[in-house]
Amino acid sequence: MHAATTAYHWHGIMEEEEQQHGETLVSPTGFRRWLEAGNDDTPPTDARIVTSGQRRLPAHSTVLASASPVLESMLHRPRKGGSNREMEIPVLGVPCDAVHAFLRLLYSARCVTLAEEEIVGEHGMHLMVLSHAYGVGWLKRACERVLSSRLTAEGVVDVLVLAQQCDAPRLHLRCMQLLAEDFAAVEQTEAWRFLRDHDPWLELDILQFLEDAHLRRRRLGRRKAERRLYMELHETIECLHHIFKDGYAAMGHSGREEKRARCPNPVTCRGLRQLVRHLAACDSEKRRWCRRCKCLWQLLRLHASTCTELDDASCEVPLCMYLCNWCR
Ligand SMILES: [Zn+2]
Numbered sequence: 001m002h003a004a005t006t007a008y009h010w011h012g013i014m015e016e017e018e019q020q021h022g023e024t025l026v027s028p029t030g031f032r033r034w035l036e037a038g039n040d041d042t043p044p045t046d047a048r049i050v051t052s053g054q055r056r057l058p059a060h061s062t063v064l065a066s067a068s069p070v071l072e073s074m075l076h077r078p079r080k081g082g083s084n085r086e087m088e089i090p091v092l093g094v095p096c097d098a099v100h101a102f103l104r105l106l107y108s109a110r111c112v113t114l115a116e117e118e119i120v121g122e123h124g125m126h127l128m129v130l131s132h133a134y135g136v137g138w139l140k141r142a143c144e145r146v147l148s149s150r151l152t153a154e155g156v157v158d159v160l161v162l163a164q165q166c167d168a169p170r171l172h173l174r175c176m177q178l179l180a181e182d183f184a185a186v187e188q189t190e191a192w193r194f195l196r197d198h199d200p201w202l203e204l205d206i207l208q209f210l211e212d213a214h215l216r217r218r219r220l221g222r223r224k225a226e227r228r229l230y231m232e233l234h235e236t237i238e239c240l241h242h243i244f245k246d247g248y249a250a251m252g253h254s255g256r257e258e259k260r261a262r263c264p265n266p267v268t269c270r271g272l273r274q275l276v277r278h279l280a281a282c283d284s285e286k287r288r289w290c291r292r293c294k295c296l297w298q299l300l301r302l303h304a305s306t307c308t309e310l311d312d313a314s315c316e317v318p319l320c321m322y323l324c325n326w327c328r
């Protein structure tokens with residue numbers, strides 16, 4: 001039998017059951033498991049999922065058992081009325097619609113259509129609870145992904161509590177990151193006030209994370225500033241080197257000369273050349289107290305301490321050898 005015919009046939013069975021029992025049925029779109037296996041014979045349903053609203057959803061025990069190890073162990077438990085009696089599995093604690101969505105997704109075995117992604121989005125929190133409780137790993141990961149992508153300041157506290165209870169570390173981390181990014185907005189929510197009044201340990205955890213995140217940001221900022229300063233100094237020393245190496249031709253203002261000298265930073269270079277010209281023109285009486293002269297002296301000393309051309313005495317930077325010996 002062709003796959004499409006099989007799906008149609010199965011849909012027919014489900015419609016008949018619906019007429020007999022007056023119940024909501026699992027969507028036939030999830031029946032891919034049989035279609036993919038190329039099995040032509042659609043078996044009748046042999047189990048019922050009972051929801052908190054006393055709805056009974058027909059299902060196939062083989063699908064349930066292969067989708068969830070918890071359901072599998074429930075199905076293999078000895079039954080009171082003998083093995084011929086249809087198995088009933090209570091799935092309580094969440095709304096009926098969420099159980100229906102859960103069952104439909106168990107049949108699909110993974111989210112492959114947009115409609116199924118939409119179902120996960122619609123019942124995300126309840127599906128997270130069910131997938132955790134019944135050990136459906138792929139669905140739990142899908143819920144984590146969808147809940148993470150839809151996090152808002154308004155709902156983040158509830159999702160954080162859920163992530164903690166369902167042992168979902170990725171979702172937990174994403175919630176904490178959002179809290180750190182937008183704590184001012186989260187603080188205004190009813191959920192945060194409730195948490196603060198009823199779960200001081202979790203509040204403490206969150207505040208500790210925020211403090212750590214703040215310290216991390218500051219440390220990162222400091223490291224960036226240090227790296228920037230190091231780069232600026234490195235460029236300045238490079239410029240100092242090429243200014244004297246190129247001789248007085250490079251002391252002009254032309255952009256072409258800077259390019260020819262392969263200057264790493266033309267702006268720094270211009271300032272440095274002004275400093276060099278200033279040193280030559282500065283009043284010798286005032287030079288001792290002159291900040292601009294002192295600045296150039298410091299740069300000359302820094303160059304001397306790192307100069308690689310000292311050994312062959314080819315360095316063109318003034319006083320390089322003298323300052324190097326003086327530093328020692
Ligand atoms: Zn330069």
Ligand SMILES: [Zn+2]
Pocket residue numbers: 278279282283286287290291292293294
């Ligand atoms: Zn000066």
Ligand SMILES: [Zn+2]
Pocket residue numbers: 303304307308309310315316317320321
């Ligand atoms: Zn040198």
